[in-house]
Amino acid sequence: MDLDFTEQEDAFRAEARDWLAAHVPGTPLPSLETAEGFAAHRQWERTLFTDRWSVVSWPEEYGGRGSSILRWLIFEEEYYAAGAPGRVSQNGINLLAPTLFEHGTQEQCTRILPRMASGEVIWAQAWSEPESGSDLASLNATAVRTDGGWLLGGQKAWSSRAAFADRAFGLFRSDPDAGRPHQGLTYLMFPLDADGVTVRPIGRLDGKPAFAELFLDDVFVPDEDVIGEPGQGWRVAMSTAGNERGLTLRSPGRFTAAADRLTALWRERADPADTALRDRVADAVIGARAYQLFTYAGASRLARGGSIGAESSLNKIFWSELDIALHETALDLLGPYGELADGAEEAPGHGSWAEGYTFSLAGPIYAGTNEIQRDIIAERLLGLPKGRR
């Protein structure tokens, strides 16, 4: 067992660090949950892509570097330590791309992935519906067979960044007569500006249009935009859902960097006699380190040919709770300045704590609520009996 990196990995780290030092914008970009910020972040994706940093772990033919998961983790550590912008393309990169790698055709990969990597096409996830959140398999939006493709109908909800994104991927009921709710679903991709699509932005807790509702009225999708077999959508979606909860969505670098910033804030501002606050800062530092080490262990298992299954639920709960604790602690350190929202002139850290706090509050809800993750852990990792759900 060791935690040492090879010389090549150290060199990779140095290369990433140098590149980021030269390219990360000096002043933070506006929030990516606004039209202006979205455009600026799309431009940043293009910059990343130009030097092949947008998707380092992808094969070179799609714009990546074919890097190992470990190098990807290293890159992410450097990325967040450098204070680089949030990733506006993350839904596509973290959710759709792994699905295409596993279930997509060669044609789909070639057509879709490079333009995703460059930020030219930004994707939204259209899974949830007003009546289907945790019980996703109860979904009602439909895909009806037509000449050369499918006609989509119904409503999707809570689609992150769909207010500004270009295309979406999601699950649709294609065979209403199939026995169980999980059967007869099809996984499809569609343009958000297609005929029959209405996008209604929804303000999130701080009012920014971070997600949207989608109303679909006979939206035509050609056969080439079905992922996997028609009717097998659930299996296709679930085989990659672990990515969302697991490490690709929230790499440890994000939290180690935030814990570093929190420690600096504590040294700068804290009353040394306030040991209660000190303990919470320490817990955030320890939590970030634990998450990093847990991820290294996971990456080592993957490198040895293992796989990550229900463990991604452990991951999901841990990072989402850590994220909130970290930001709550920062707000307590900031005292009355904590309420200044990003955009406020005097907002500490250019408002990054305020924006980070708002974002962290959603962590236990999206990517499968933490209650559902606890069920998964209890049933699949601990072997407890299924209860009524």
Added chain:
Amino acid sequence: MRFLLDDEQREFARTLDGMLGSYDTTGAVRAWASGDHGPGRALWDRLAQAGVFALAVPEQHDGLGPLPLELAVAFTELGRHAVPGPLVETVAAAALLDRLGDEAAAADWLPVIASGKTVASLCLLSPDSPYALDADAADAVFVVDGDTLRLAASAGPVQPSADPARRPARPVGGTVLARGPEVVAAAAYAADIAALATAAQALGLGRALLARTIEYVRQRTQFGVAIGSFQAVKHRLADTLLALEFAQPLVHSAALALASGRASARETAAAKVTAGEAAYAASRTALQLHGALGYTDELDLSLWIRKARPLRDAWGTPAACRARVLQGADV
């Protein structure tokens, strides 16, 4: 980078687990608590044969180590089986004597510690280590007072602990073995080893509490179904697993830090507080989910439950550990 135990380390854990599982360990714990050290000493000999104490002793003194990672692996198993005795104190004493730079003292004590002939206890007279555990059962009790190392003349009065199988004592008198800055440095290293071993022990204890509780909630029925199908029960156990799973890598990385000679106080502190809190939370969950049955000392579960809080607070309270994590260099 390969942050996984190798096959040999996993096999070592399995061997110890099997050996302890086939011994009447709970009987030894109960005997130890009543002042009968016989079965505990017999178990100690087996552990020594398996190489547990040799892991803390360098090769030139008949040991196999020092091997902090293997120690962490071993202590996880000792915790899993709630093995009684000054296990942590013995390996910490070995670490102290190894680091002292006093060849004669090392030659006197390390081989007999490695072979299991000598059970040691250790007390640093610091806030982290105010008493010597099980000094009455030990063959040698070492006391560090500032920059002075003594071999105590007697165990001193033993005080009852919340865990009857732990017997804290205040050793008295004795002869001076060494004095000076080497003592201070060696004691700091010993404290790190003790924190690591305690953290690993807590981790194993927590895993045992979780395993026993899962077994119980699967078979105990109320309202016509297994209580393990209730979500409130499930979620509490999921959180128990979560805390233990994230404590383990901290324990392993602290061991690696000790092995590589890197500054390790912050890493052992992080491991200690996290594993200690996880095990303590596991004990609360185990008690709650066993209901009144869990609140009896007749059920063996109590042997694990009663150890959890002392392990959390020995060799570095959570507050002391958290303060240490933020000391020194930037994160």
